[in-house]
Amino acid sequence: MKTILVLFDGLGDRVYPELGNKTPLEAAHTPHLDTLCKKAETGIMTPYRQGVPLGTETAHFLLYGYDLSDFPGRGAIEALGEGVTLQEDEVYLRCCFATVEENQGFYLVDRYTPELTPEEIKRLTENIPKEIEGVKIGWKHSFDMHGIITLKGEHISSAISDSDPHYAGEHVICVEPFETEDTRAIFTARVVNRFLVETYNALHEHPVNKGRVKQGKLPANFIITKWAGRKKALPPFHEKHGISSLVLGASDLLRGVAMFLGMNFEKCPDFGQGIKKALKADCDFVQVHTKEPDEAAHTKNPVYKKEVMEKLDNELAPLLDINEEETLLVITADHSTPSCGTLVHSGEPVPIMFVGKGVRVDGVQTFGERSCTKGSIRMEGRDLMPMVLNFTDRALLYGLRTGSRRTSYVPGKTNILKP
Ligand SMILES: [Zn+2]
Incomplete structure (x- = not known):
């Protein structure tokens, strides 16, 4: 079973009077996100800890299942x-x-x-x-x-x-x-x-x-x-999670994170093209990444960020026909970027949804920071890969010793006994 992760960089935000005290995502007209949300298990993801703002590189390090104590320093990633x-x-x-x-x-x-x-x-x-x-x-x-x-x-x-x-x-x-x-x-x-x-x-x-x-x-x-x-030796993504990966995006920083973890990266500046490529890709875990919400927030104009989300939502139409028997769809953000004030990024959690076979659809009707608090999921960024492995029926029963080191997926890398 394949996983498509659609990641809106810096999507989470605060509420603004000019948006009727809504966040840019809440104020945006996003029919595709909302349609997907109606058949999703939804909730809230804290990228690291409540109130701690992250950059894209550390947030992705956690999302990909790595510990921040192993982070090599952003200079090496860049x-x-x-x-x-x-x-x-x-x-x-x-x-x-x-x-x-x-x-x-x-x-x-x-x-x-x-x-x-x-x-x-x-x-x-x-x-x-x-x-x-x-x-x-x-x-x-x-x-x-x-x-x-x-x-x-x-x-x-x-x-x-x-x-x-x-x-x-x-x-x-x-x-x-x-x-x-x-x-x-x-x-x-x-x-x-x-x-x-x-x-x-x-x-x-x-x-x-x-x-x-x-x-x-x-x-x-x-x-x-x-x-x-500086350089650091870590187990690559496919070894850590037992699945192949492809990241489609435009950011050199994300390219650096992907390369550092042995993931495939393909430059794809057009978000809509990225969605189409992800659907066709023969790969276990495909991420489509767009920096546009984050960049919009950095202009400190919440109305502009709302418009950017409306434009990006238009590109999600092909995802509505996804075959849930074959594909797990995850939509979320890596961190919050406030469209006003002095903070670069902020520490609020972000909304997340999972669409796929057997997920516990929870009745949330719209994809937003507050609507998704009515959903069933409360998770941290580091929970993403275990949840992906679980929803795609790859998660190994905790505690099984299928080799000299603990693995999280079925089948673990096994050292077969010879006669
Ligand atoms: Zn940013």
């Missing part, structure tokens, strides 16, 4: 998603060109230097440090003013904090070992701090920046860093 082959002796940092003023430290005038061309970035990065205390430092341009910094060395660690304060009107933060006193983390933090200062020294009087200032543009005189991560 590097992988952008085509970097992860190496054992490297640490990866997401970074971006920023504009600072020397003022009791480095005051961030802008965390993202605007209007920076690839040619300017190429010239600027020729002058940044390439090695500090034996650690080789590499740079890869990603998009706009963003890049990936690679630290390569024997005694380095990804357990370091961010230099990016993440909020406007702040100073660059001194990098520290993060939740450890490990000497490698202390060393790596020192190397990164030296890199930041030496980069500033190399860039603030750079001809590119002098030219930019003359043109009335902000100088790109700093590189701020965040999300250190």
Whole structure:
């Protein structure tokens, strides 16, 4: 039995007066979601813990059945998603060109230097440090003013904090070992701090920046860093759950998560095409992912997010004819993204529905944050894969010892006794 997971990134939201005190999803006219909801078992999923906002990468890590203690750091996921082959002796940092003023430290005038061309970035990065205390430092341009910094060395660690304060009107933060006193983390933090200062020294009087200032543009005189991560060996998705997988989406970040867990990823920017491909795919677990609700919420316009959900609902028509004998359909979100206020993402739970053979249809008529609280399911993100295995009759009876390690699916990977 096949599973199709339709995942609306950042779908969960709060209520707004301009939407009649409804959430964007509740206010949206979504006939296809509502039709599916009427034949679904529905409920509420807490992605991690009540009130704890997650990013797409950590939320998906949990949804795919992995523990956050095994999360490799977002820098490694982003590097992988952008085509970097992860190496054992490297640490990866997401970074971006920023504009600072020397003022009791480095005051961030802008965390993202605007209007920076690839040619300017190429010239600027020729002058940044390439090695500090034996650690080789590499740079890869990603998009706009963003890049990936690679630290390569024997005694380095990804357990370091961010230099990016993440909020406007702040100073660059001194990098520290993060939740450890490990000497490698202390060393790596020192190397990164030296890199930041030496980069500033190399860039603030750079001809590119002098030219930019003359043109009335902000100088790109700093590189701020965040999300250190590194390679980590985890059991791949098909080994963990006993099923094949395919993720259809447009996000490089999600591509990185999928690649990290050994899942197949296919770039599919068109949501409607993704739905059609998912229906045809010869694969046990197919996810169709759209970032559009999250991106709409980040514009801080709840009416726009409502309109985006109406547009996406139009694309769900082919799912109405799904054969429930053969396919389990799951529709949900990875986290909530509020369309107003200062939070990037928020910690409210999200609605979820399961349509398939034998599910306990619970009479919820519309797919929404509050309507689904009338449904029967209360779950966390980490419960998704056990529920998928259960609804598709693959869940192994708890406690059976079919090998040297516990598995969750039938048949477990077995070591057959030879005569
Ligand atoms: Zn977001």
